[in-house]
Amino acid sequence: MIVVDTLTKKFTTKERTSAFALRATTREVTAVDRVTFEARDGEVTGLLGPNGAGKTTTLRMLSTLLSPDSGKASIDGADLATQKAAIRRKLGVLGDAKGLYWRLSARENMMYFAKLQGMNETDAKQRADVLIRELGLEALGDRPTQGFSQGERMKVAIGRSLIHNPQTVLLDEPTNGLDIMSTRSMRDLIRGLKAQGKCVLFSSHIMQEVAALCDRIVIIAKGHVVFNGTPQEVLSTTGLASLEDGFVKLIGSDEGLFA
Ligand SMILES: Nc1ncnc2c1ncn2[C@@H]1O[C@H](COP(=O)(O)OP(=O)(O)OP(=O)(O)O)[C@@H](O)[C@H]1O
């Protein structure tokens, strides 16, 4: 179970007002602003929000990759500020950067991560075999990951994040770049994690995916939680018939890329 309590993160950026400006001015962006929610075991919780809303920043803080400026969070009772090593053992993380060791094969990438997690060789091998089969990577498992397609790299990264059979799984846009069949397997995999009683928190822009998978939805806009409830409650709160329309109403804007 993940408990997030008023988590806040600010970034300071330097900007030039014009191409000829001699000095850059400093600007502060509050990427995540007092974000509060819970994600339960045996449930899939969706983190939604427009580009730049603060989803990845929230997930990076929960992954211990980024320190919050204020607020707190815990995972299965382990405190984010003081028990980072315990948190890393409990978590499977698929971040927004899916960096792999390109000289290593898919299997070796998974095995390497298993070692970092303190698993023994036999368990790691067995687990890698299962994941390679589940992810449909049989034909690629022993090839160096250099040259893998975006979707293939994604699958290896997913395998790596699940190798130590974590109780809590954080996935940042897990179906990004996957083809239809792989997207389906990814959704099945998420359903499987839920059936095993795991806590799954994932970000997505795909409403159909969110509707199909999520028990609860947390919507963030400009760093703030603007909605926390079930997909059904998105409809009942907004009085709209589709999740997408409800989402647009809740984020308080129908401005898109070209607005
Ligand atoms: N390292 C950083 N330095 C400066 N600003 C940052 C940094 N990381 C994130 N931001 C800013 O914080 C805000 C939230 O970014 P974040 O990546 O969390 O958004 P997101 O919800 O994941 O968006 P997307 O849907 O596009 O992935 C954005 O305004 C972004 O520009």
Ligand SMILES: [Mg+2]
């Ligand atoms: Mg993101």
